[in-house]
Amino acid sequence: MFNQLRQYISRIPSELLYRIELIQHRSNLPKLSQQDQFIVDQVRREGVFITSLQELGLPKTSTLVKAAESQLTNMEIALSAKHERQSQKNFGSLENPAYPQIFTVTDLADFFSWGGQERLVNIIENYIGLTIAFQGVHLRRDFANQEPVTTELWHLDAEDRRMIKVIIYLNDVRIEHGPFEYIPKSWTLDKKDLFAGINREQEMINLVYSFSPL
Incomplete structure (x- = not known):
């Protein structure tokens, strides 16, 4: 208990500085269209916004998809080579x-x-509230498992106070394929203790089932 209190106290100066920077940067935030402001509002409310590439309507999308499909071929070759080396x-x-x-x-x-x-940068900056940093792009292939592994387990990303991850599916994914799952932010407003740590698997599961209509 004492150690937790000491940790909270040690974070106060950086948290105050962060809040001040948010206020100072507010007047510098890019202006958004009504459509893009709706995206920001939804992310703030639920922690996620779901759309399609067509509805988002960003230029260069077809080029992005072609590049991703080309890289998938390289990934398949690399995986095949690994399978040849390992059982x-x-x-x-x-x-x-x-x-x-x-x-x-x-x-x-x-x-x-x-x-x-x-x-896209303007949308993200309005959500983050500060000048943003671009962390990078990963092309990822997931496979069916008997039990969840690594990031398939319930977990909380904790790179920063606020962050955005843009997930683009290159294949249609249905419920039987194991789609991306998330806990809406509105479910967690009275569950702040949940975020004291990462990979608190059972607490995540309990939270999901407590709201599940099933």
């Missing part, structure tokens, strides 16, 4: 989990330029 018996089982395959593609122009478009 893939019962791939995706408890004994041999199928971990995600992740390529970092930030330095490829088609990916970086799409993520750096002014309209």
Whole structure:
């Protein structure tokens, strides 16, 4: 208890500075269209906004998708080579989990330029409230597992106070395929203790089931 209190107290100066910077930067935030302001409001309210590439309507999208599909071929080659070196018996089982395959593609122009478009940057800056930093782009393939592994488990991302992750699916994903799942922010307003740590798996599960209509 004492250690927790000491940690909270030690964070007060940086938290005050952060709040001051938010106020100072407010007048510098880019102006948004009604459509883009709606996106920001939804993210603030629920922690997520779901749309399609067509509805979002950003330029360079077709180039981005083609570049991603091209890189997927390289990922398949790399995975095949790995399978040749290692036994893939019962791939995706408890004994041999199928971990995600992740390529970092930030330095490829088609990916970086799409993520750096002014309209998208303006939306994100309005949510973050400060000048933003672009962390990078990952191209990722997930595989079926008997049990969830790594980031398939319920967890809380904690890179910063606020952040945005843009997830683009290259394949249609239905409920039976294991889609991305999240806990709406509105469910957690009275669950602040949940965020004291990361990967508190059982607490996440309990929260989900407490709101589930099933």
